[in-house]
Amino acid sequence: MKYYKLGIVALSSSLVLGGIAPIAYAETSIPTNVLAAKTTTSEVMDKERLIERVHELFPGMFEDVREEEFRFDSGRSYGEESELESYGLRFFKELSSDMYVSGRFSFVGENLELVYYSYNNENNEEALFPPQVSKEDAEKIAVSFLNRMTNGSDYQLADNDDELYFYDNQTLTEPVEYNFRFDKVVNDVPVPDQSIRIEVLGSGVVSYYFNELTGKQEVFEKKESLLTESEALDRLKEASNVELQYQIQYERSDDVKAVLTYLPSPKIDGIHGMTGQYYIAGELLDKLPKKEKLKVLSSTPVEKTASITKKEAKEMAEQLLMPKNDFVKLNIEGVNERENYRGQRVYDVEFMYETRNGGSGSSIEIDVDTGELIDYRGGFDERFLGEEDSSRPLAYKNALNKAVDYVEKYASSYVHEVAYPNESDNRQNRYDSDDEEYRFYFPRVKDGTIVNGNGIRVSIAGDGELLGFSIDFDQISDWPSLSEVVSKEEALKDYKDVLQTELQYVSNNNQNEYQANHYKLIYTGEMDKEVLRKYYDAQTGEWTAASSRYDSGKQPSDVTIEHPWAEEELNFMIQAGIIEVENPETFNPDAVITKGDALKVLSKSLSRYYRYERYDYEEQKRQTFKNIDTDHDLYGMIELAIDRGVLEADTENFPLDETITREELAVWYGRILKLTNVADHYEIYKLNMKDSEQVEKANVGYVALVGALEIMTPNEDGYYLPDEEVTLAQLALSNMRLAQEMAEMDIDYR
Structure with missing residues (x-):
């Protein structure tokens, strides 16, 4: 502390400084695939053994944490047929009246391999700028930590250019953090979905570790008769095509504009390393999918919709949310009128489901002026009551018809501005067997051209019940002219010029927990680093910095300046x-x-x-x-x-x-x-x-x-x-x- 420098005013200052309230403790969340399906007890794993393992992995670091300050944390079962079980341990310790330190650990298997670790010390002055360790030194610390945790398994440092910061800025009051991602390597080929992430603070302390284990058997395709990288790239370029679309750009929260761009159509994710098949949305295809004709739901707009009252909004919400089970009670907590970020007057209908074991809730957003459903994610999930739906889900066509019905019912004034979902795009239009729901996306259309970034999303249960509904439409006053663009041929050439490939092992992401993950050798299609996070401006023929409402705020900067003392x-x-x-x-x-x-x-x-x-x-x-x-x-x-x-x-x-x-x-x-x-x-x-x-x-x-x-x-x-x-x-x-x-x-x- 530097209070002694104040001399005569130190006593006066302490009157103010002594009244500072402590920071509330916020616990770091564990990634979802490490979170528990059940809580481990001492009957499964002895707590003392877990504490001993912590001290083995972090010698001298947690000596001040007493045994009674450690608590069992969540563990996770990786499937009934898997012997891979995880055990959790955590601690929370008060250093002083307003300073806390906490840690969480997750281990798997009999050998208690560390798969997750986080450490937070609110007394982090040593980690602030200027950092005690450079990025190069932090990388050495991360590599050393990785080698100790993985017992010599093969990993390579990955390019972290995909790491984005959610906010526009970091602050000077938070610790300096160095983040590293290491990809597993099999047969000298990286496996990006089996990576390890490590965070090192400016003080040199490792504060985060996450090993993306699948907990399943893995089968890796053998490297036999591989295409060369050049052959794969040539095949990828030959198959590439582009399509003119509008794209939404967000300069600020209230400054939205539409630009014209050329986007890949179809989007080819890669080329199979041996057969040369096209890899698209998780599938290997001998032929490219046929381009579907864009068809709007209605050629003419409907009659203007009418505004609704708070009472009508509440009744609409009750109809949507009414639970099927008598053991579940629906409570509408309130209906509030406000203006959303797009300037629309909406009703926020807050609701709560109550059961014998607790409750859950959220809110619905309804347009005041039209009575249309702007944002909805509701319906009580009967699986929380232990009830399984054994019925077969609707066929895709029937589910799509249901989704169309919901759009016509809850977004009738938009039907002439959205197109039918692209059935060949199983990224956005598919049945998710894990969540047991269909998902459909109705893209916005302007002058016969897709508006990328705007549309209506609908999710329905296997039996046709509406589970989710959101209208994502921005108010655009000035649309660029479709006739004032560079040619498709020029755009395609520019796109091919920045196309690259990298050989990787790519998983089929099998959702069945009893079946193995099969990894294929794929030459993945990637854009040159120079155009990452940029879009192709169809009016200028230049790659331009992109922004999206869902993008990270702060972008990496390669600007460095010289200065004599700062x-x-x-x-x-x-x-x-x-x-x-x-x-x-x-x-x-x-x-x-x-x-x-x-x-x-x-x-x-x-x-x-x-x-x-x-x-x-x-x-x-x-x-x-x-x-x-x-x-x-x-x-x-x-x-x-x-x-x-x-x-x-x-x-x-x-x-x-x-x-x-x-x-x-x-x-x-x-x-x-x-x-x-x-x-x-x-x-x-x-x-x-x-x-x-x-x-x-x-x-x-x-x-x-x-x-x-x-x-x-x-x-x-x-x-x-x-x-x-x-x-x-x-x-x-x-x-x-x-x-x-x-x-x-x-x-x-x-």
Whole structure:
């Protein structure tokens, strides 16, 4: 702790700092294929043996965890005919009144092989930036850990370019994490669906391990008479074709546009390594599937639908949700009207199923103006009562007819804008024997062209009951012209130019737990790294960065900059998505920064943001500043800063374009550190700097406290320069110091 630096104000500061509430403990979830089907007891595996195994695998790491602090965790059976059983152990330990450490372990087999491990220590200052270990050192740590856990099995480090970060940014207050994926190797061929993921913190501690075991017998195809990679690529290119489609792009939550692109049609996943057969959606085919003609459900729109009341919405929900079993009671918890993220007025109908053993619930979204079903996932699953449905599911055609009926009933105003499901596309239109349901996708159509990313999804039970229904339609005001595009031939050539193949073992993903997984040798079709996460712009003939509502926010950045004294900090914040670099050639970290940009960088330094996140303030229609409405990029950040007391609502407009001074930034920092109560008593502070008289009286306490914490200090000549405008490089450096103090004080900005 650095509180001793405060001198006379340490006692005053402790009055504020002592009141910080502890962070709520959030337990890390185990991936689904390690989660338990039943809880292991001491009759199955002795707890002491599991604890002993933990100490064997992690010597010296968990010596402070007492035996009584360990608890049995969930184990998982891998099938009645399999001897592979898993055993779980976990612990949760309080380090202090507001600090906790926890861990979870999952083992399989008699030898207790580790398949899952997670470790969370809230006292993680050593893992913050700057990290104690580099990425290269972290990789060595991960490889060493892998070798100990797998007893020399063959694995190779995989390319992690598919690893995406859900939010737009990482923060400076969370640990530095290095993530690695290792693919199993059989016969010198990678097996991507049998990978091991390892996470190493910036402190060098392994905090996560997950081994994707199937728990089933595996049969690998022998490498005999293989096609060469060149032969497979040539065959893949010969069969490739493209189709012009609209594609939905999401620049921001409320900025949606349609672009024109060429997409593979059909999508060929690869070529069989020996026969040359086409591998499409899990099947090997001698011939490519025939292209189905696009056919809309109705050639004309229906008559305009009518709005409904809350009472009618409740009655509609009751009809949809009524359970079949007398032991299950349906309760409609409430019907609330709101505006969804697409600007539609909807009723949220919240419901709950109650049984003798507990309950479950969710909500339904119904369009206020049309009475149509926007989003629904309901119906009580009778399997929770131990009841199995022995009846055979409907035939595909009958199930499809049922799905069409549901679209006509619950989305009648859309029937002229959606096409029948493509029967040859078993990725989106198929029977899932595991979930015992049919799934169908009705794509949106505009001017006879598919709108990729928009459509209606319907899932029905084997007996035809509606299980799920969602309308995914964006309001597009400006559609690009279908006539202003590059030729199909040019697009196909460009597509083939970036096509690559890699030989892999690919599983049939057999859903029958008693049958083996058979792995085929497939030359998988892949795009060149240069065009990953890009779409082909049909109007320009260029590969363009893509965005989707379901994409990760932060994309990997290959931008690095040079700087005499803040290079490491700036590059880290660029990689973390905190600082945006639109043009590396003109990027100048020594340029002064405006209050708008400073708040953005500061907010993303301390809190995660998802680009399509909706804020509670929006629901409240709250707008503090006249020039910052709900459509503004900084809306959520500014309203959060108001809530946290960082900004004051004492002006009509927020001064976005004004530069920020060192004194003003010190005030922001002091408020973030929750020092307002002590900083406001400016009369008790004496500033030890040559230009102290230039600091406004009301801000003396903030400058003193932030300086005592060594976040912003006078220069070598003893001048604080309170009126000096802050540059981006200076902000990056001081934000790093602020984050360190927040970690020590256990302050959570969000």
